[in-house]
Amino acid sequence: MTPLVLRAGRVSALVERRTAVASAALVAAALALGLLGLCYGAEWATPGEVLAAFAGRGDSSVVILEWRLPRVTAALLFGAALGVAGAVFQNLTRNALGSPDIIGLDAGAYTGALLATVLLSGGAGALAAGSIAGGLLAATAVYLLSWKSGINGLRLIVIGIAVNAILTAVNSWIVLRAELEVAMAMAGWSAGSLNGVGWDDLGPGIAVLALLFLLMAVLAPATHQSVLGDEFAVSTGVGLNVLRPLVVLVGVGCTATVTAVAGPIVFVALAAPQIGRRLAGAAGVPFVPAALTGAVLLLAADLAAQMLLAPTSLPVGVMTTAVGGSYFIWLLFKETKKS
């Protein structure tokens, strides 16, 4: 199948048809699920009422715009961020297991957020800063521990799994040592949850993620080029020493921003890039399908978490763990058999 050639003046791009179709389908799915999310609640709203609420009319506009819309927005945006973070590390490690939640970056970001809460008893700013610092420290630790005259993708992943286990234990320990009130708040959050997310919690996250997505869009061609191996990457003009730290920053930044607001939501970053890649029939691990798949997955998981035991709303992380865990075991089995 010939790809689509888009040209206007000096601006040009090449898009594979299947990638375009898959992306459009994912956007449609995200919109449909988004509408469902706005309709669903203790009281169902009709799509007509939702539209009326957007137009500023109707009785349920507060419920829809102030309660449900931030939650749907958070699910879509955070899902996309996790998809991008997963694609970043899967491209860097050239391995489907290389995902921030597997190699301990979510756990590290959460450690940072916990320490910020317990030690600094800080607000959203301290939480976000702690989360990003924790994620970066975990990434640095994993990188240094797996360095052995170069970086091997699988070695990095195995060490990352160990770091993840250690940090998860540390996190439990911090929660146990914390004061009761703090500990209870943390425990609800530790599985990764979008319950009660409002616009106030989201604002800074939206701004940070928009910047990170923009940066990733600029870095994406070089990142895909670097997957050809260091030799081809350098000889075709990729500045690897500048690219790698920036790409890691995007990956950690996406993970940590989500963790700061919603806690560690695992397995979306692992699964979304691979599902997106297969849907798009694309080479390597492309970012746009990864982001769109992540958005659809997290929103679907969050809706399921709300509906399953309604009116009790489960943390969305419980859903992603239940479904993603089985995928992880299958992948682990497949990858270790390959090498």
Place this chain on the structure above:
Amino acid sequence: MKSRLSVRNLTLAYGERVISSGLTFDVPDGAFTAIVGANACGKSTLLRSFVRLLSPAEGAVLFDGEDVSRTRPKALARKIGFLPQSADAPENILVRQLVARGRYPHQGFLSAWSPEDERAVTEAMAAANVADLADRRVEDLSGGQRQRVWVAMVLAQETPYLLLDEPTTYLDLAHQYQLLSLFARLRDEGRTVIAVLHDINQACRYADHLIAMKSGAVVAEGPPSEIVTAPLIEKVFDLPNLVVPDPHTGTPMIVPTV
């Protein structure tokens, strides 16, 4: 001798381990240069320093008088193309997609597929004889086909200089000669080809200029017919031998006498 690529007082090292020191020579423009020598004599290391895969411990590699380690990465990649010994193809990639990756140094964020890119990829696939494989997945190809796809990718880069690190390894005899003939044709069309070759007889047959290395140093350089003698080959490869004219081309041919 005209030369755009030259090496000045070049010392190459991996950490403390010095591979070559004080190398100085010019690569002739528009010629096929072959670098030969025993295993681990520093020939691949030398080639890697031309494309900044290794920064010199001392001295410099100059292109048009400019130190390559100070040239902007994409600007250098529009002048010198490099075919490494091994490379990774992303999973699921099609031949035309991989060849298009050679256009990376010519592309910008907004101009990701110009008519120039399209023409260069089409021509490169035709030159490397992979046009009929365009829509095949790279992982489904045979080793020989795959090597031609990588060559096409480097050709799509459209650089006046072409560096090849043992391009014929893993290929059967017929494919080896096909590939070398392709490089000779590119030389005839005006490109400068620099190849690390294992087979000294192939090097003598195809190269205009030979650089013989031993333990990181250049022991002889010049046209094969002028420099290749039995004592030189014995010195470079530690192999007693006879040099006779190749019955087909008349170029020097080495016959081991062990």
